Amino acid sequence: xxxxxxxxxxxxxxxxxxxxxxxxxxxxxxxxxxxxxxxxxxxxxxxxxxxxxxxxxxxxxxxxxxxxxxxxxxxxxxxxxxxxxxxxxxxxxxxxxxxxxxxxxxxxxxxxxxxxxxxxxxxxxxxxxxxxxxxxxxxxxxxxxxxxxxxxxxxxxxxxxxxxxxxxxxxxxxxxxxxxxxxxxxxxxxxxxxxxxxxxxxxxxxxxxxxxxxxxxxxxxxxxxxxxxxxxxxxxxxxxxxxxxxxxxxxxxxxxxxxxxxxxxxxxxxxxxxxxxxxxxxxxxxxxxxxxxxxxxxxxxxxxxxxxxxxxxxxxxxxxxxxxxxxxxxxxxxxxxxxxxxxxxxxxxxxxxxxxxxxxxxxxxxxxxxxxxxxxxxxxxxxxxxxxxxxxxxxxxxxxxxxxxxxxxxxxxxxxxx
Amino acid sequence: xxxxxxxxxxxxxxxxxxxxxxxxxxxxxxxxxxxxxxxxxxxxxxxxxxxxxxxxxxxxxxxxxxxxxxxxxxxxxxxxxxxxxxxxxxxxxxxxxxxxxxxxxxxxxxxxxxxxxxxxxxxxxxxxxxxxxxxxxxxxxxxxxxxxxxxxxxxxxxxxxxxxxxxxxxxxxxxxxxxxxxxxxxxxxxxxxxxxxxxxxxxxxxxxxxxxxxxxxxxxxxxxxxxxxxxxxxxxxxxxxxxxxxxxxxxxxxxxxxxxxxxxxxxxxxxxxxxxxxxxxxxxxxxxxxxxxxxxxxxxxxxxxxxxxxxxxxxxxxxxxxxxxxxxxxxxxxxxxxxxxxxxxxxxxxxxxxxxxxxxxxxxxxxxxxxxxxxxxxxxxxxxxxxxxxxxxxxxxxxxxxxxxxxxxxxxxxxxxx
Numbered sequence: 076x077x078x079x080x081x082x083x084x085x086x087x088x089x090x091x092x093x094x095x096x097x098x099x100x101x102x103x104x105x106x107x108x109x110x111x112x113x114x115x116x117x118x119x120x121x122x123x124x125x126x127x128x129x130x131x132x133x134x135x136x137x138x139x140x141x142x143x144x145x146x147x148x149x150x151x152x153x154x155x156x157x158x159x160x161x162x163x164x165x166x167x168x169x170x171x172x173x174x175x176x177x178x179x180x181x182x183x184x185x186x187x188x189x190x191x192x193x194x195x196x197x198x199x200x201x202x203x204x205x206x207x208x209x210x211x212x213x214x215x216x217x218x219x220x221x222x223x224x225x226x227x228x229x230x231x232x233x234x235x236x237x238x239x240x241x242x243x244x245x246x247x248x249x250x251x252x253x254x255x256x257x258x259x260x261x262x263x264x265x266x267x268x269x270x271x272x273x274x275x276x277x278x279x280x281x282x283x284x285x286x287x288x289x290x291x292x293x294x295x296x297x298x299x300x301x302x303x304x305x306x307x308x309x310x311x312x313x314x315x316x317x318x319x320x321x322x323x324x325x326x327x328x329x330x331x332x333x334x335x336x337x338x339x340x341x342x343x344x345x346x347x348x349x350x351x352x353x354x355x356x357x358x359x360x361x362x363x364x365x366x367x368x369x370x371x372x373x374x375x376x377x378x379x380x381x382x383x384x385x386x387x388x389x390x391x392x393x394x395x396x397x398x399x400x401x402x403x404x405x406x407x408x409x410x411x412x413x414x415x416x417x418x419x420x421x422x423x424x425x426x427x428x429x430x431x432x433x434x435x436x437x438x439x440x441x442x443x444x445x446x447x448x449x450x451x452x453x454x455x456x457x458x459x460x461x462x463x464x465x466x467x468x469x470x471x472x473x474x475x476x477x478x479x480x481x482x483x484x485x486x487x488x489x490x491x492x493x
Numbered sequence: 494x495x496x497x498x499x500x501x502x503x504x505x506x507x508x509x510x511x512x513x514x515x516x517x518x519x520x521x522x523x524x525x526x527x528x529x530x531x532x533x534x535x536x537x538x539x540x541x542x543x544x545x546x547x548x549x550x551x552x553x554x555x556x557x558x559x560x561x562x563x564x565x566x567x568x569x570x571x572x573x574x575x576x577x578x579x580x581x582x583x584x585x586x587x588x589x590x591x592x593x594x595x596x597x598x599x600x601x602x603x604x605x606x607x608x609x610x611x612x613x614x615x616x617x618x619x620x621x622x623x624x625x626x627x628x629x630x631x632x633x634x635x636x637x638x639x640x641x642x643x644x645x646x647x648x649x650x651x652x653x654x655x656x657x658x659x660x661x662x663x664x665x666x667x668x669x670x671x672x673x674x675x676x677x678x679x680x681x682x683x684x685x686x687x688x689x690x691x692x693x694x695x696x697x698x699x700x701x702x703x704x705x706x707x708x709x710x711x712x713x714x715x716x717x718x719x720x721x722x723x724x725x726x727x728x729x730x731x732x733x734x735x736x737x738x739x740x741x742x743x744x745x746x747x748x749x750x751x752x753x754x755x756x757x758x759x760x761x762x763x764x765x766x767x768x769x770x771x772x773x774x775x776x777x778x779x780x781x782x783x784x785x786x787x788x789x790x791x792x793x794x795x796x797x798x799x800x801x802x803x804x805x806x807x808x809x810x811x812x813x814x815x816x817x818x819x820x821x822x823x824x825x826x827x828x829x830x831x832x833x834x835x836x837x838x839x840x841x842x843x844x845x846x847x848x849x850x851x852x853x854x855x856x857x858x859x860x861x862x863x864x865x866x867x868x869x870x871x872x873x874x875x876x877x878x879x880x881x882x883x884x885x886x887x888x889x890x891x892x893x894x895x896x897x898x899x900x901x902x903x904x905x906x907x908x909x910x911x
Contacts, residue, residue: 082654089668118670147662156669235893242894243796244565250507251574252536278894378661381799384893465892475653475802475882476660476696 078180080111080207080493081399082128085215086186086193087156087284089149089374089400090229091383092391093215094480096185097151098144099395100213101131101324109403115171118483119155119186124169125357127484128177134482143480145388146376146470151482153267159193163428167200174201174208181402185213185395188221191410192434195346198408201232208404212410212430212480213394217377220266222436223428224412228394229377231387234272237261238464239313241276244370245283253314255289255366256303256356259284260349262376264320267291269376269438271452272460273316290320291440293327293451300359301353302450307365347371358360380477386464397425421462495597496626497556497675498529500546501816503633504537504604504611506576507567507792509801510646511633512602512898515569516562517813518550518631522599527821531724532595535902536707537573537604538611541804542587545902546595548911561898563806564888566796569900571790577611581639585618592626594908599820603631608637610852616826620648629814630828630848632787635684638853642830642848647795647883649805653795655679656882659694660730660876662788663701666730672731673784674721674774678700678767680794685709685858687794688879689870691734701732707736710867711736711857712747717770718777720868739766799864803884808841815843839880854909887889 081104085093097115102109118125126359129152135141144151157243160166174182184194191212198210214221217233224353248255261270267289274287285306288294306313321329330348348370356367389489392411397411409427444456499522503511515533523530536540547570553559562569592600602612609630616628632639635651647897656717659677666673679688685707692705703724706712724731739747748766767787774785808831815829827845833841862874889896 107601130859147664148661150668153670154668219873238893239799240793240797242897243566243798244792245793246565246897247507247796250540250568250572275893279897280899281589309798330617368791370791372787373786374665375658375788375790376660378665379548381644381657398748415850438806456550461892464892467890473697475656475693475879477657479660479664479697481698 078178080114080178080180080469081183081492082114082116082122082123082174082182083183084116084119085150085152085154085184085191086184086215087154089377090215090217091148091232091377091380092228094151094385095388095393096213096215097143098141098230100399101135102141103396103399105132106245107372107399107403109266110181111178112341112490114493115152115482119157120159120170121155121157122153123173124166126173126487128488129482129484129486130488133493134486142481143193143478145379145392145473146468147479148380151480153484154432158189159196164200165211170197171201171204171206171277176409178490180208182208182210183213184396186434187213187216188435188437189217189330191430195408195430196418198430211402211407212433213398214412215411217269218263218266218270219438220439222433224437225415225423226413226463228387228391229416231384232380232382233269233376234275234460235381236385236462237269237272238275239382240283240372241273242279242420245276245312245314246283248314251366253364254307255368256315257312258315258317258349258352258356258369260317260319260347260371262288263267263318265439266436267318270316270318271440271456273454273462274457275460275464276473282310283312285310285313285315286450287316287452288321288450289445290318290322291442292445293324294321294349294442295324296355298448301356303356304360310452315352315354317348333340333398353470355364380445380468381470383468384464385468386463390470393425401427418462494725496596497527498518498532498596499599499601500501500532500534500541500595500597501601501603502534502537502541502591502840503568503570503572504602504608505572505634505685507572507648507795508633509795509798510805511894512565512569512808513563513756513806514633514646516558516559518817519553521814521817522557523550525821526818526879528597528599532906532911533570533900534570536577538575538577538588539575540571541591542584544905546906547779547900547904551911552904554631558898560880561808564798564886565897566798569624570587571798576607577614581848582618585615587623588615590620596625596908600626600628601631601816603633605634605636606851606853606855609848613848613852615825616848627780627823627825629816630851631816631823632828635687636681636684638684638855638857640851640856643833644881646805646809648686649802650798650800651680651687651794652693652878653720653882654797654800655687655690656693657800658790659702659734660697660699663699663730666732668817669784671782671784672725673731673786674725675730676733676735676767676770676774676787678735678737678765678787678810679707680790681708681736683708683855683857685736688734689858689874690882690888692870692880693882701727702734703728704731704733704868705870706733706735706739706858706868707863708740708856709860710741710863711742713742714773714875716866722778733770735770744804754885757806771901772871774865787876798886799888801886802882804881805887806886811843819845830831836876836880
């Protein structure tokens with residue numbers, strides 16, 4: 076059997092542009108003469124090991140299929156949180172056996188820094204076995220925490236959802252004459268990029284968010300309460316952005332520290348950081364006539380595509396396409412990265428970076444972009460963010476609901492099929 | 494001074510189509526020859542009493558202004574939670590004095606059942622003083638709990654947000670191979686209409702939500718846990734819709750009962766019903782390999798207009814226009830209502846109903862539309878809901894963010910001005 080077939084898989088958490096990258100890569104592969112069958116592995120490496128493999132050559136037919144896939148949230152192939160075991164090649168051997176069976180010459184893995192480590196280790200193993208399988212990583216994550224690349228596909232759309240939600244929560248607060256404090260929790264365990272993007276809501280006359288807390292700076296509850304009091308003297312409605320990963324100086328998560336709450340059945344309630352801070356403000360200022368509330372948009376910030384950034388979905392597709400380009404040029408062991416060429420006009424160039432430069436690194440927000448004693452971000456951050464969330468997209472609706480593209484996950488194919 | 498001027502105000506909680514109704518009423522009034530100046534009172538009756546009055550004739554100029562206002566969430570005039578005191582006419586006397594000063598012959602109040610009570614009582618008082626001021630109520634609420642009218646403006650858009658969010662959360666859950674239970678909390682303290690609308694997500698191949706709990710039926714924690722276990726035997730990812738107003742058989746709110754939690758600072762954490770049920774499921778099934786989580790879209794469901802129902806925003810404008818029509822026909826003491834003429838095709842007729850038929854009544858979900866032991870809704874409910882959330886709208890974006898219309902709330906006008 077020839078070994079010019081390709082397989083692609085998705086890993087990690089759902090992210091708005093990950094299906095756009097899948098669409099971009101598959102479209103490019105199907106247009107090439109060098110690549111044979113285009114396979115997809117369900118649920119990342121875990122599915123690949125279980126031979127849960129479908130034929131994308133079969134299942135993706137029309138331009139409309141690709142268009143819908145670009146605008147479909149979550150992960151069409153499904154994901155996993157599987158980590159390659161260290162110090163034991165048995166799993167990699169099994170992966171290689173599956174790839175050999177399916178005649179794979181091109182292996183693409185779309186994910187975050189853990190996934191890039193997986194690709195790097197598999198690639199080294201394949202080479203050690205004398206196999207010529209091109210291994211390319213495709214970046215994605217709403218956390219925007221990958222090294223080397225200027226930003227990651229998925230981030231711009233999530234950032235736009237966050238910014239729009241903050242402006243909407245702001246206008247909602249302003250409906251009432253009574254003062255209010257609203258604390259909104261944003262995704263990002265260790266990197267504050269997405270929380271920082273709330274700053275973009277400060278446009279069209281909105282003054283909030285008035286306080287922005289990123290996980291890069293240790294959180295001081297006393298200073299926080301003082302800041303809230305200060306802001307409330309100036310503003311009728313104070314809006315606070317907090318990262319889910321906020322930690323105290325001792326390293327404990329704020330969410331953990333403040334909500335070791337036990338319900339009437341003896342179960343521990345897993346409160347988020349926003350509700351912990353709501354309780355804190357309530358404790359300190361509960362005697363005021365303030366409305367105090369917390370909002371946690373939760374998974375909606377990574378799965379809502381109505382507000383997706385046109386720039387982000389386009390770049391998502393480009394990155395997928397460039398991954399296939401790189402493999403066809405004989406490159407391997409690389410992740411596609413985005414290099415920002417200029418801001419005015421916004422221009423990017425796609426490059427590649429060694430997987431090991433990305434694997435297991437975590438790019439957090441530079442401290443010089445955080446200001447006002449850790450409660451705000453600088454104009455440099457605003458300039459960095461602004462182009463990424465621009466541009467509208469057209470989600471297609473069917474009888475009122477967004478129309479999603481679905482791959483048939485039960486139509487598994489055997490080697491030689493597809 | 495003539496008394497052919499008009500004043501309009503908004504009351505209660507923000508609702509997607511309330512600004513559409515404002516736009517519809519103001520446009521109709523400005524096109525009429527009988528009506529003089531069109532005033533707006535800020536923050537409902539409370540602002541009116543404080544003479545926080547602006548001139549909409551001055552501030553709403555172009556077709557574009559009206560178009561933007563229709564697509565602006567929350568409440569352009571601001572709201573209040575003010576209730577007219579009983580057994581004392583002093584406040585109504587003060588209201589009348591303001592209306593006389595401003596030469597008001599037409600009074601419009603947009604809100605829910607409390608607001609209709611306010612209009613009814615003011616109207617009776619004006620009449621008792623020999624004043625001919627036409628008083629018309631304009632319905633709005635995401636809760637859809639007003640009597641007489643088939644449905645309320647605002648509900649269709651919130652319902653669409655809820656249904657789309659459920660389908661998105663569903664596709665997010667399906668990304669992982671591990672089983673999951675996701676509990677999503679929907680607004681609606683006493684009426685389950687909005688929670689019921691989650692059923693619309695059961696389209697395009699989605700099987701969820703698998704359990705739907707409305708406040709109309711007492712909640713039984715044991716039966717709930719059994720149902721979750723049952724569903725999890727059949728489905729990898731179970732999605733549960735719960736109303737924020739869910740109560741136990743003893744009348745206590747579930748949220749209250751299950752989350753009397755105290756944090757490390759001794760503050761009571763105000764958990765919602767979804768997190769209370771998450772803790773419940775965790776307590777019963779925490780030893781399984783299930784991912785158990787809760788999501789609370791909170792105010793986003795009433796303030797997000799990207800997904801607004803085109804039908805809803807159109808009806809919102811129509812209802813505002815019809816309110817002015819009714820007043821110009823010499824009618825008073827009425828609320829505009831929507832009568833559904835047919836479902837296929839969907840046709841409505843606008844009528845009017847005596848305010849007292851609406852005031853202080855609460856229209857809950859009929860029990861015959863709730864089935865499967867209080868865990869599902871019937872096909873009749875689906876037929877009722879489906880037309881209301883159809884149709885897209887075009888939100889205008891400015892540099893990535895939704896472009897909101899803003900009235901200048903500081904430009905107050907004195908009697909005779911505007």
